[in-house]
Amino acid sequence: MRRMTARPANAHQARLLRLLRDGGPNSRAQLGDQVDLSRSKLAVEVDRLLETGLVVADGLAASRGGRRSHNVRLNPQLRFLGVDIGATSVDVAVTNAELETLGHLNQPLDVREGPVAVFEQVLAMAAKLKATGLAEGFDGAGIGVPGPVRFPEGVPVAPPIMPGWDGFPVREALSQELGCPVMVDNDVNLMAMGEQHAGVARTVADFLCVKIGTGIGCGIVVGGQVYRGTTGSAGDIGHIQAVPDGRPCACGNRGCLEAYFSGAALARDAMDAAQQGLSAELAARLATNGGLTAVDVAAAAAAGDATSLDLIREGGNRVGQVIAGLVSFFNPGLVVIGGGVTGLGHTLLAAIRTQVYRQSLPLATGNLPIVLGELGPTAGVIGAARLISDHLFSPA
Amino acid sequence: MRRMTARPANAHQARLLRLLRDGGPNSRAQLGDQVDLSRSKLAVEVDRLLETGLVVADGLAASRGGRRSHNVRLNPQLRFLGVDIGATSVDVAVTNAELETLGHLNQPLDVREGPVAVFEQVLAMAAKLKATGLAEGFDGAGIGVPGPVRFPEGVPVAPPIMPGWDGFPVREALSQELGCPVMVDNDVNLMAMGEQHAGVARTVADFLCVKIGTGIGCGIVVGGQVYRGTTGSAGDIGHIQAVPDGRPCACGNRGCLEAYFSGAALARDAMDAAQQGLSAELAARLATNGGLTAVDVAAAAAAGDATSLDLIREGGNRVGQVIAGLVSFFNPGLVVIGGGVTGLGHTLLAAIRTQVYRQSLPLATGNLPIVLGELGPTAGVIGAARLISDHLFSPA
């Protein structure tokens, strides 16, 4: 099947494509209400989009008291591939142009095996999704990787947890393999974009999205746009010092936030507690599973295990302390907590909220919601699809 | 004298005005090189600007190998008023449209006396500057206040150190008094804009500007634009927790950065040291002056006083620790240190640098200059002038 080659010819068309992406099928009249163009000009641009095939007619809408409108929508055959590579697992999803997830796969993975092995797996997953008939090819792909990225080139730079990826031309390589445009970004930024598109952050211009998984990162959105920093490492809060001269961290420093709370740190602390006989619940799980993860701690906490609850609260306090500082500094309109450890749920959230509301200035916290992400593991892949659609739906 | 009523009629004119502001007199040809318009269109817009009086002819430039160019420049009679209200002093300056300082006054002041008393003083200072013949009136004024501001309305909100100002319609009131457009912003943001316009930050898109005076604040510039946050309190880093359960702070919390280092904290620590006999140098100054300020500590340090040097280093470490966190989070391209305590100079800077370079990730610090502000006390007033000029030099 011939894939999308067309791109919007001007800013108007780009605007229209994004409106159709975010608002679904729409009539010319409805589009006109949102776009500040005369009806005639708008009709011309819509017709041109129809010619390119990016947009197709979508039948008649119900009357609103007059002539029924002819709806248009984004071509329903367009397909985006969203890939969210984590430290220990990978999500791959297929979406349509409205960024609805049509198919989603998750597999365990060790990112340290390097880009070649990982992409082999990712491509196999994409092929599997294609084989189900969801897609005949992809019009674009967004890729999230767990480390800083030089965004314009789509190349990871000095990623601590995946050293083999440093400088690997992810964008170029995958674009070649998939035969479509590719954009690459930090996984945390993609999660923020996902929650912005379809989650809790739909109406907020400036917000923070804290992702707590194997590590900790923070997506920063300023004026509706992801802020990536000068070298692409903005939001790297895992190695902010939480405790002066504290625990040693894998990064070589001491007292980093990640050394105190993250999926990895929590698992280790739980293991210690179990072995020291502090928690029968955890010890039992350790005996049956042969190991402990954040999921075990969540389950134990849900079962009322005091030690697990303490671990979560203590970790939440640490993260909350750092977030409190960021809130004072950044004065966001919303803080989203997401990532693997959201399974820890409201115990974690309560601890974070307590710290932030106690430590930050009233003006910054007065009207500040701190909430869990809404999309769970799909946030990343939806964000990835949004990333590439933002790119494709902008003037060529 | 009739003051400027004209405003640029479109984005092109606004662009041209800003080019003339930032680049001084220019020929049509030179402007054309920067603005991506055809010569004809550009000539039309320049002519229109000449008609409005915002721009005037400025004679012939030297030949560059062909016909000599007719320079144009911003009307040299345009005058902006820059006001930087600090906690304990106020700066008032008059600039031309190119934001060159033509006259500058500084007076002590207690901001807690409230807006009415303060504005009386500010207006008297403005009148004094006018009386010297520098200006017959003002075409616009920028006002900086030491607290958060609801920017669109120009109204301080919940300012901790100037409670009497809460909700006072600064913009409206001063606009009435001065008879010209007025914009109001946080003093720290103005300092950042000043350093951006005429100081060390001229070429950087994303940077932080830490102002250490009576308190501590941080201007945040994203993509060349000041970021103010959701409620206008972005950059309020003085009450980030530097030490868990540390010293009590005036804000009611414990361990705030400001409790450890700021002009006020430094003066108090120096006093303690002098009274405990730890420093003969400081004790002598206390005896002669009857009190100590950051200036005394700076002088003592310059004279080699070990206690003073220690105080500065210790404070620098605290600030540096917080800045290190912000650098990890924000990944700026530059960090500017400014405000009253810049007199502490390189001892302070060295301490800050040590902390940041040690604690932040290499990717974020690798190419990160940390420097003192270049403009000193004029940064604020230049920033204020820039604020109002940005407003006036945008399409009506």
Next chain:
DNA sequence: TCAACTTTCTCCACTCACAGGACAAAGAAG
């Protein structure tokens, strides 16, 4: 069933922004 009103969409003529070339003015270099 018909008239009156709404909403949606299309067509057309007119305006204006803008580009780009021709050309004039003014100086430099040989």
Next chain:
DNA sequence: CTTCTTTGTCCTGTGAGTGGAGAAAGTTGA
């Protein structure tokens, strides 16, 4: 004094965009 360069102006063609007229397709009420 000729040629080349730079700068600025004039003019015309093009295409973007507006706004009105009117057709198409419905709803509503008498």
